[in-house]
Amino acid sequence: QLQASGGGLVQAGDSLRLSCTASGRTFSSYTMGWFRQAPGEERQFVASISRTGRTTLYTDSVKGRFTISRDNAKNTAYLQLSSLKSEDTAVYYCAAVFDYPREATLRRLGEYAFWGQGTLVTVSS
Numbered sequence: 001q002l003q004a005s006g007g008g009l010v011q012a013g014d015s016l017r018l019s020c021t022a023s024g025r026t027f028s029s030y031t032m033g034w035f036r037q038a039p040g041e042e043r044q045f046v047a048s049i050s051r052t053g054r055t056t057l058y059t060d061s062v063k064g065r066f067t068i069s070r071d072n073a074k075n076t077a078y079l080q081l082s083s084l085k086s087e088d089t090a091v092y093y094c095a096a097v098f099d100y101p102r103e104a105t106l107r108r109l110g111e112y113a114f115w116g117q118g119t120l121v122t123v124s125s
Contacts (some may be wrong), residue, residue, distance in 0.1 A: 004094045007119030010084055015044075015121070018019060018079040020094030020116055027075040028052075029098045030114075031106055034079045036039060036090035043093065048105035057105035062088075086125040091118040 006018040022030060033048040047068040048057045056068050067080040077094060095112035106112065 001098055002091065002094050002114055002116035004116035004119045007121045009122045009124065012085055012123055014057075014084050015080070015082040016084065016121060018081065018092055018094075018119060018121075020077045020079075022075050022077075022114075024096055024109055027070075028072040030096040031100045031104055032068075032070060032077040033095045033106055033112055035093045035095060035109060035123075036088075037093070038087075040060045041090075043109055045107045045109070046116060048075040048078065049105060050103045050105050051100070052102050053124070055103045055105050056080050058114060059107075081121065084121075084123045086123050089121060089123045091121070093118045 001023045003021045010016055028051055028113040034046040035042040035043050036046050045059050047070045049070050053070045063125045094116040097112045097113045
């Protein structure tokens, strides 16, 4: 089970940190990802982090602005959003899957088995 939190209403240029807490299996067994879905659009990949936290992957539009991380001792993954733009407005979902190699990162929606409920980020310009 995944629980996402941290969304809110911010202004362009602001920062926000999203959290995703997992329960069930040992957290370090999960490859984690973040996706987002803007109104009227399909859910899209944002970032992924390997089980160890040493390997990360980002979609091009957020590189240099967003940072994915995890704390396996706290069963939590994070997505730090910085230099936010109006086009970052979306519902953000965390996702997880287990039993992939330790340094694997995943960008395809269908590769993830578990999803959080989503947290809304609204960026006003």
